[in-house]
Amino acid sequence: MNIHLIAAGNRMPEWVQQGFAEYARRLPAECRLQLVEIPVARRGKSAVLSRLLGEEAKRICAAIPKGALVVALDQRGAMWDTPQLAAKLKGWLQGGRDVALLVGGPDGLAPECLARADSAWSLSPLTLPHPLVRIVVAEQLYRGWSILQNHPYHR
Numbered sequence: 789m790n791i792h793l794i795a796a797g798n799r800m801p802e803w804v805q806q807g808f809a810e811y812a813r814r815l816p817a818e819c820r821l822q823l824v825e826i827p828v829a830r831r832g833k834s835a836v837l838s839r840l841l842g843e844e845a846k847r848i849c850a851a852i853p854k855g856a857l858v859v860a861l862d863q864r865g866a867m868w869d870t871p872q873l874a875a876k877l878k879g880w881l882q883g884g885r886d887v888a889l890l891v892g893g894p895d896g897l898a899p900e901c902l903a904r905a906d907s908a909w910s911l912s913p914l915t916l917p918h919p920l921v922r923i924v925v926a927e928q929l930y931r932g933w934s935i936l937q938n939h940p941y942h943r
Contacts, residue, residue, distance in 0.1 A: 864910065
């Protein structure tokens with residue numbers, strides 16, 4: 789199974805790239821984490837938000853692998869603690885399908901992306917900067933995997 793973190797935004801600071809890469813490399817081949825960066829639509833004074841979100845939605849949805857289980861990261865989604873995430877990860881591994889995790893840009897995910905998702909996951913009721921979300925998701929996936937392996941990392 790591959791986990792595709794499909795995230796709006798590119799040209800992230802080096803610390804974001806390093807943080808994500810550190811946790812992604814720790815995951816085994818059986819649940820490899822791949823980052824797919826989607827350029828955000830250019831925002832200007834006269835930009836129409838619904839049009840911008842629509843452009844981003846087309847690119848995000850086009851990046852979802854065929855047959856993948858789709859999870860939207862959205863503040864209105866279900867909040868999973870780490871053991872619950874580990875249980876989700878176990879189910880994903882047993883299901884054998886790729887998983888696509890969708891992360892929106894500055895204005896979140898478009899309604900089309902939310903409708904395409906099989907479920908929604910909220911990391912926190914706080915608004916997190918989307919670069920930081922990449923690292924938090926990667927770390928939590930590694931932590932969940934370590935729980936499943938009885939690895940001491942989670943202690």
